[in-house]
Amino acid sequence: MRGTRMNIERKKNKSAGKTLPLNSDEDLIKIREYCRSLAVQMEFSTDNCTMISTALYEICRNVIDHAGKGTVTIKVVGSKKPCLFITVKDQGPGIKDVQKALEEGFSSRGGLGIGLPGAKRFMDMFEIRTARDEGTTIRMCKYLDKD
Ligand SMILES: Nc1ncnc2c1ncn2[C@@H]1O[C@H](COP(=O)(O)OP(=O)(O)OP(=O)(O)O)[C@@H](O)[C@H]1O
């Protein structure tokens, strides 16, 4: 009984990928390194490895800058057509106007306003879910076969 439960948990963990806390700049650097090494292991091109880790960095940067803290889940999905799938979650103030936030040059804090639109451009799938005072979840992925 115990063995069965443990096996199920192991399987669950495998498909769930790795979830890492994002509470500081240090965490951000560790997460970027982990993501880059996974992308290299998957044999993405050097350019794509850079695009993936830059997108991840910008989205994580936003969590630290605009929400304070969050979590990042990174996993490899699919075997025939694998992709690197990243979910970044926070429980901050939410993004007030998503359309505006995705415009290049929009920043609510006097930044350059290029993080969010840049990350979207670098990935194959990019989805934002956000609610005022509940937080923001960004899901994004990059397919290997587009290399
Ligand atoms: N996780 C988040 N929580 C709340 N607001 C966010 C979050 N991520 C982005 N935003 C909002 O979207 C805007 C645009 O984000 P974007 O990353 O493009 O620019 P920025 O962070 O202001 O500046 P930078 O160019 O330095 O990244 C932010 O100014 C902020 O208002």
Ligand SMILES: [Mg+2]
């Ligand atoms: Mg930003």
